[in-house]
Amino acid sequence: MSSRDLILSKIKAVPLAAKKLPIIPEFEFEGDLKARFIASIQANKGEVISKADLLGLLASGVFEKVYSRIEDFSSFTNIRITEDAHQLNDLNLAIIRGQFGVAENGAIWLEDQDMGLRALPFITEHLVIVLDSANLVGNMHQAYDMIGLQESGFGLFLAGPSKTADIEQSLVIGAHGAKSLRVVFM
């Protein structure tokens, strides 16, 4: 017997009473979506900046290698993207669009088409996500209603920069992935 069939037969041999799946009620979100979203992003050690702020940062030249998937900033793109994510190792800033944000925790939903290469939001040194403030939901139930059964090979809730507290519980930003997350409402 294959291990698959063995495991399934062992499960079948256990007499178990039927248990119904519960219905998830509509949990309403109370409060201002945008204000709460901003507070959540800040709690996750990200920040929300204006388009003008971002343009200022880009113009200042602090980011040497830039890649924007948003047309408004594409004039700052100065690297060529190949199929190989390893080439992004020295990328300093990526600018991408998020589909929607979740107010209760600051999570932003991204799919393959938003990232291009799946490694992009992780391997870049700094990350900017552009979000439409009309695209905010209150909580994770509403978020999964939004996503539905929509198919993407990879889907990601990104809620802040890479962080760790594994050394004596001291919070350090920039463990392996992006060292900062800036969200721009446009």
Add this chain to the structure above:
Amino acid sequence: MSHPIQAAEFLQDQAKSKWHDETLWFVRDKRDKISKSVPEWENLRDLASQIKDNVLANLGSYLEEFEKNAKANNIHVHWAKDSEEHNRIVLGILKEKRCKAIVKSKSILTEECHLNPYLEKNGIEVVDTDLGERIVQFLNQAPSHIVLPAIHLKKRDISEIFHEKLHTEKGNEDPDYLTHAARIHLREKFLSAKVAITGVNFGVAETGEFVVCTNEGNADMGVHLADVHIACMGIEKIIPKRAHLGVFLRLLARSATGQSVTNYTSHFRSPSPGKEIHIVLVDNGRTAQLARPKFKNSLKCIRCGACMNTCPIYRRSGGFSYESTVPGPIGSILSPGIDLQKHSSLPFASTLCGSCTDVCPVKINIHEQLYEWRQEITKAQPDRAKSLAMKIANGVFAVPFAYNLSGNMMRGALKILPDSITYSGLNTWGKQRDLPELPKESFKDWYKKNRK
């Protein structure tokens, strides 16, 4: 060795054990605060528990549904009845890909299966990429906590091992500096690995996708740069529908570390063009636990670690004292099911205060199961219950005269005995604590005087 002996060793370093206790309590406190910011928190716990009830009642059909959908998404699905088979499957894939070095993100299942030593024995370099796990790997240790792997270490210890392994400045204990050194070291490993291994937080039957949660982004750094992603998943990690992720993700990070969500919650549904995803579904004792009516609910666990952070015993004895992959209260009900003999002292490493049950996001009746395991263990190991003290107590309690006499004698004796005897090794209750001040008379004498 039994839990009390290991715990005593942990308590040797008083300053460190006090820090451990207070730090975990701080995490518990953060969990309390953030859970109170969600008005429907208790509803969510009920829902999560009910969803898991349904999962356990239909585990076989959900696994088949998951397999069918995952295969349709071009994911290779493997089944392993035990840890040996799991390890063999992983090694088989690595051999096929001629891969000699892998990166691995946090996976309690691969710890349970002892995958690292197995692969190393077979000539594969394994790099754990979660910072805490990399630290304990450098020290040849196992994680002491399922969410905070290096919580038993101080930054001095980490600075020393980093100086040795990564050539950081001697004596530099700055967490920013040390983390940055690890970032540079691990970036190289990420860039060169052809195969990446991750654990799984949730597998969704409806879509055949699986979800991995991290704060560091190490799982994603590994898998998106590698050609092959191997995900190792215990069969109990299955959930029926995508919408159920909404319930579990609201509970998981809040219960674990008091944050609203992990910074990365990755949903893997199909591989990128030209790449491969393999998933290994592992039993390793889970079906046996499912068949134990009193203990099957332990399979609901989503590995948040909240029961450890709150447990007065775990906080004061450290993860290693349990000598089991999953320590703390949940480990103490899971491990006896795997090896009753080896883990027989664990269900006794509890005050049965019930705090673990109170914080569990999926409402596992942990302290009741601890009590039930004690019954099973005393049945299986009658010697355990018949220590000398228990035999004497049995005789004393059975005879009223003996009980009265011994009470008077003890009250008299404790007044005059020197501390060296009262707090000798023979008196377990005198370890790590002072006995309360003795009453002048017994309750019985007091009652006779005052309630005539």
